[in-house]
Amino acid sequence: MLRKDLREALIRASLKGIAKDQLLVLYARGEDLVAYMASGDLPLDLERLLTKGSLKKLKEARKVDMAQVEDYFFARGIHSLVVEDDFYPDHLAKIEDPPVVLYYMGDIHILEKPGLGIVGARKHTDYGQRTCRKIIEDLAGYEIMTISGMALGIDGVCHQASLDQGLETVAVLGNGIDSYYPKKHRALWEAIRAQGLVLSEYPPGTQALPFHFPQRNRIIAGLAQALLVVEAQEKSGSLITARLAAGMGREIFALPGNIDSLYSAGCNALIRDGANIFLNSQDLAHQMGWERDLKKEEALHPLEDLSEEEREVYQAILEGLSHVDQLAAKLPYETPKILANLTILEMKGYITSLGAGLYQPS
Numbered sequence: 001m002l003r004k005d006l007r008e009a010l011i012r013a014s015l016k017g018i019a020k021d022q023l024l025v026l027y028a029r030g031e032d033l034v035a036y037m038a039s040g041d042l043p044l045d046l047e048r049l050l051t052k053g054s055l056k057k058l059k060e061a062r063k064v065d066m067a068q069v070e071d072y073f074f075a076r077g078i079h080s081l082v083v084e085d086d087f088y089p090d091h092l093a094k095i096e097d098p099p100v101v102l103y104y105m106g107d108i109h110i111l112e113k114p115g116l117g118i119v120g121a122r123k124h125t126d127y128g129q130r131t132c133r134k135i136i137e138d139l140a141g142y143e144i145m146t147i148s149g150m151a152l153g154i155d156g157v158c159h160q161a162s163l164d165q166g167l168e169t170v171a172v173l174g175n176g177i178d179s180y181y182p183k184k185h186r187a188l189w190e191a192i193r194a195q196g197l198v199l200s201e202y203p204p205g206t207q208a209l210p211f212h213f214p215q216r217n218r219i220i221a222g223l224a225q226a227l228l229v230v231e232a233q234e235k236s237g238s239l240i241t242a243r244l245a246a247g248m249g250r251e252i253f254a255l256p257g258n259i260d261s262l263y264s265a266g267c268n269a270l271i272r273d274g275a276n277i278f279l280n281s282q283d284l285a286h287q288m289g290w291e292r293d294l295k296k297e298e299a300l301h302p303l304e305d306l307s308e309e310e311r312e313v314y315q316a317i318l319e320g321l322s323h324v325d326q327l328a329a330k331l332p333y334e335t336p337k338i339l340a341n342l343t344i345l346e347m348k349g350y351i352t353s354l355g356a357g358l359y360q361p362s
Contacts, residue, residue: 002084006030009037011080012061014101015069015203020215022054023100027083037062077105077193078177078204087111092222095248099201099219103177106197110145110168114290117147117224117245119217119238120154121231121263128231128263129157131255135228136161138281141361143293145170145196147223149216150189152182154230154238163191170223173200174216175208214240221245226288228253228278232266239266242275251288253278282360286320292361305348309333313341314350317359324357 002010010033013026026033029046036042040062047055073079081088081102089111092098116139120128132154136146146162148155150171162169171192175181177200180189192198201219202212217240221227227245229252232238246252252275257264271277278284285292303311312331321327324342328335342359345351351359 001086002030002082003034005034005037007082007085008066009033009061010082010100011069012037012064012066013058014201015064016057016061017203017206018054018057018061019051020097020099020201022050024097025049026058027100072204076178076204079104079108081108089223091225092219095218095222097218098222101203102199102201102219103203104197104199105177105193106195107168108197110170110197111223113143113145113168114288115145115147115170115224115226116284116288117220117227117241117250118154118158119148119220119227119229119232119241120157121233121236121238122151122153122155123263124153124157124231125261125263127257128154128255132157132230133161135230135278135281136165136167138360139285140165140167141292142285142290144285144290147172147220149174149213149220150180150185150192150198151213152185156185156188158230159188159192159196163195169196171196171198172216172219172223173198173202173208174212176200176202176204176206178204179207181208213237217241218244221248221250224250226251226253226284228255228284229267229270229275230255231257231263232270233262234265234269236266239270242270246275251276253284280354280360282320282322282354286322292318306345306350309337310341310345310350313338314345314361317345317351317361322354322358322360324359 032043032046081104083093083098083100087108145168146158147170148158159169159171180186221241221244227242227250229238229242242252254267254270254275255278256271257267316327316330327338346353349362352362353359
């Protein structure tokens with residue numbers, strides 16, 4: 001945890017709109033920043049590292065009334081998160097240019113879960129929308145969060161589907177935390193801040209500007225353990241996010257599409273260049289080592305409704321065994337008996353057949 005005076009000094013600087021790279025300089029020179037806020041004296045070598053605009057804003061930051069800021073935040077449910085705070089995600093702090101200050105509304109504990117970033121085209125096809133919804137539906141039983149940028153298109157589909165399925169979701173904004181963009185996403189913004197988490201490195205009152213969105217994308221990539229690109233043209237913000245995520249060592253997945261589809265060109269290119277081909281949600285979760293939320297699973301599908309054999313087969317599938325041959329290798333039953341139990345489980349709605357001897361929880 002940062003010292004209170006340094007934490008406050010960084011928030012003051014952020015509130016005045018000092019750029020992210022300049023905030024990192026001030027964070028690195030924390031002692032000098034604290035001294036400046038108290039005395040107004042800035043070491044010459046630090047002054048030379050800052051732009052004229054930043055120096056002007058830093059001077060204005062000394063006048064910020066933090067008591068008023070705290071009252072404003074409290075009234076609107078706004079909170080701040082600074083690098084080294086307890087709930088600041090370690091994997092985000094370790095990227096090359098982490099946001100020094102984040103503002104948030106909602107449940108900060110969501111960030112403790114593994115994250116899947118989902119991005120895609122603003123203009124998408126029915127295939128992209130339908131598949132994105134199915135992906136979220138299939139992931140609803142896992143102890144993860146989804147992350148996206150609340151933009152039009154696939155971002156919005158991701159967030160709304162997550163809310164519909166009870167899967168916690170994080171929206172990373174390219175504007176101030178106290179407003180929503182685009183305007184048609186007001187209801188979505190309100191739902192996410194009530195049921196999920198809204199994040200922004202931009203202080204309250206900041207308008208959405210074009211250059212904010214590429215900067216916002218690095219936070220989506222930094223928060224995620226894996227990034228899934230659903231649909232993307234050959235030149236798109238989604239591919240920028242994928243490149244950023246790959247550079248951070250994140251796993252990249254891409255949804256394959258028709259070779260003659262404009263909206264699948266970017267995904268197909270990612271797969272050609274080494275991204276994981278997305279097959280199904282269970283395969284992705286298994287590759288990432290994510291576990292199902294067994295409490296949620298049992299609430300949806302009570303185990304007491306199953307026979308002992310059915311329960312053993314179902315539990316094995318929950319543990320990640322998806323193929324008949326895998327089940328036969330682990331369970332003390334012959335393959336015909338396993339197949340019979342799989343048929344019953346599918347009829348009862350506990351599992352779904354993917355074909356070719358593969359099954360996943362429903």
